[in-house]
Amino acid sequence: MLDRNQLVSLIPSAIQSVELGAWGERVAGKVRDIYPYGEDLVLIATDRMSVFDRVVCAVPYKGQVLNQLSLWWFDQVRDLAANHVVAALDPNVVVARRAEALPIEVVVRGYITGVTATALWTLYCAGDRQPYGIPLPEGMKKNDKLPTPIITPTTKALVGSRDERLTREAILERRIVPPALWEEIEHVALKLFERGQAVASRAGLILVDTKYEFGLVDGRLTLIDEVHTPDSSRYWTQESYQASHGAAPRNFDKEFLREWYVANGYRGEGTPPRLPKDVIAQVAERYIAAYERLTRSTFAPEAYDPPPALRIAGTLRDYVEHSRQG
Numbered sequence: 498m499l500d501r502n503q504l505v506s507l508i509p510s511a512i513q514s515v516e517l518g519a520w521g522e523r524v525a526g527k528v529r530d531i532y533p534y535g536e537d538l539v540l541i542a543t544d545r546m547s548v549f550d551r552v553v554c555a556v557p558y559k560g561q562v563l564n565q566l567s568l569w570w571f572d573q574v575r576d577l578a579a580n581h582v583v584a585a586l587d588p589n590v591v592v593a594r595r596a597e598a599l600p601i602e603v604v605v606r607g608y609i610t611g612v613t614a615t616a617l618w619t620l621y622c623a624g625d626r627q628p629y630g631i632p633l634p635e636g637m638k639k640n641d642k643l644p645t646p647i648i649t650p651t652t653k654a655l656v657g658s659r660d661e662r663l664t665r666e667a668i669l670e671r672r673i674v675p676p677a678l679w680e681e682i683e684h685v686a687l688k689l690f691e692r693g694q695a696v697a698s699r700a701g702l703i704l705v706d707t708k709y710e711f712g713l714v715d716g717r718l719t720l721i722d723e724v725h726t727p728d729s730s731r732y733w734t735q736e737s738y739q740a741s742h743g744a745a746p747r748n749f750d751k752e753f754l755r756e757w758y759v760a761n762g763y764r765g766e767g768t769p770p771r772l773p774k775d776v777i778a779q780v781a782e783r784y785i786a787a788y789e790r791l792t793r794s795t796f797a798p799e800a801y802d803p804p805p806a807l808r809i810a811g812t813l814r815d816y817v818e819h820s821r822q823g
Contacts, residue, residue, distance in 0.1 A: 499558075499785060499796070504778040507557040528552060528728075534592070538583065542590045546780070548755050549613075549765030554772050561588040561798050562784045567723040569792050572804035573696060577688050578720040581712065585803035596712030596721045600673060601663070602653055603682060605690040606706040607646045609637050610731075612752075612759050615662055617649070630664030640738070640746065646690050648683055653710075681718055682711055693725050700790040702749060703738055705731040725791075727751055727784045749787040754780050 525531040528545040544560040545552050565588060571580045581593040609617045618639050620628040627633070629649040650668060652661040665683075669676050686709050697704040707730035710722040723729045727750035737747035745756065757776055763769050785796045 499781075501775075501778055501782065504557050504781045505774050508555070508774050508777050533595075537595050539593050539595055540586075540590055541593055544589070546751065546754065548751065548758060549763075549769070551765070551769060553754070553769055554777055556777055556784065557781045558796070558798050559781065559784060561801070562788050562796065563723055563726045563728055564589060564591055565796075565801060565803075566726050566788045566791065568804055568807060570693075570725045571720070572806065574689055574692055574720075574724065575806075577692060578685050579714070579717055580720045580724070581714060582807065585801070585807040588798055588801040593721075594714050594719075596714050596719055598653070598710065598712040598721060599682075600653055601650050601668065601682075601711075603686045603709040603711065604649045604651065604706060605646050605686050605709065606643060606649055607690070607694060608640055608642050608703075608705045609633070610640045610705060612756060615651070629662060630666060640741065646687060646694075648686060678718065685711075685718065685720075689720075689724070693730070696791065697732060698735070700793070701735050702787070702790055703733045703735055703746075705733055707731070727787050732787055749783045749790075751780065753783055 522532070523530050524533055524539075528547050529541055529543040532540045534540055542560060543563055544555055546554050546556050546559060564585070568582060568585055568591065571582055581596050582591050583594060584592045586592060606617060609621060611618050613619065617628055617633075621633060621637060626635070629647070631647045631649075634644065648665075650663045650665075652663060652673075663673070665679070668674055668679055674682065689709060690704070690707060693707060694704045704725070707725060709720065709724065709729075712719050712721040730750060731752050732749040733746035734749060748756070754772075754776070757772075758764070758769060761770055788796050
């Protein structure tokens with residue numbers, strides 16, 4: 498684990514994006530920079546943090562942890578779902594296929610928890626016993642394990658607007674996704690979550706919930722964005738959950754940051770309070786610790802070893818040309 502003082506010293510005074518501008522104009526990204534390369538490929542880099550749909554800070558090594566861990570996970574679930582990554586350029590940058598993103602975020606939950614307005618626990622406390630159309634038993638306590646994992650889909654909101662809560666029935670009635678495709682998505686998402694929970698358990702972690710984003714590449718369902726990273730998933734340590742007795746277990750994800758804001762009186766409206774550098778460093782520590790527990794390897798920012806399928810030697814242009822050829 499990197500030293501806390503070292504992490505604090507690396508916190509930038511302003512957000513610094515990975516410089517990929519030579520490859521074209523940035524086409525997307527609140528916290529990720531996405532640049533087109535030809536008709537079928539994009540370059541993706543990330544280094545920023547968002548909470549309550551707002552960019553709040555840059556976290557040391559966030560981009561490296563997210564890219565490396567997500568690529569590691571893509572390799573772990575290759576038998577369950579195709580993904581959009583073609584090559585790993587360096588710790589910060591990947592080449593990915595363009596995908597037709599589906600208009601739904603698929604959230605799978607294994608526990609009843611959360612602090613936002615659409616969180617299962619918030620809805621349950623308000624008396625909703627069928628959040629997202631799924632019946633829940635009486636008498637549940639915050640952070641209890643659900644009888645079975647459940648899917649709580651939402652729309653992918655435009656910037657500045659809220660995600661819309663959806664039920665399975667609404668998706669099918671409104672034809673947001675064709676019925677056969679939605680059945681495939683549900684099946685794949687639950688299988689991915691099952692694998693994610695098993696791997697996390699071996700690492701002494703609990704995969705609480707996670708967000709999957711899917712798209713279509715040549716008509717085939719494809720996992721896009723990230724998978725099972727501290728930005729897209731909530732992790733608790735098993736030891737803190739067992740000792741929590743209903744209190745908040747220790748988060749190894751960006752929920753730590755969201756809960757810090759809530760504790761300091763901010764829930765997404767107006768100007769967020771400035772984050773102390775020590776809090777940002779603690780986020781970095783959690784991200785790095787999640788990476789090290791899951792992969793069982795030491796995080797070394799400058800010594801990246803991509804999965805075998807993504808090991809290609811050469812320059813950035815070499816990577817791109819290689820990927821376009823095959």
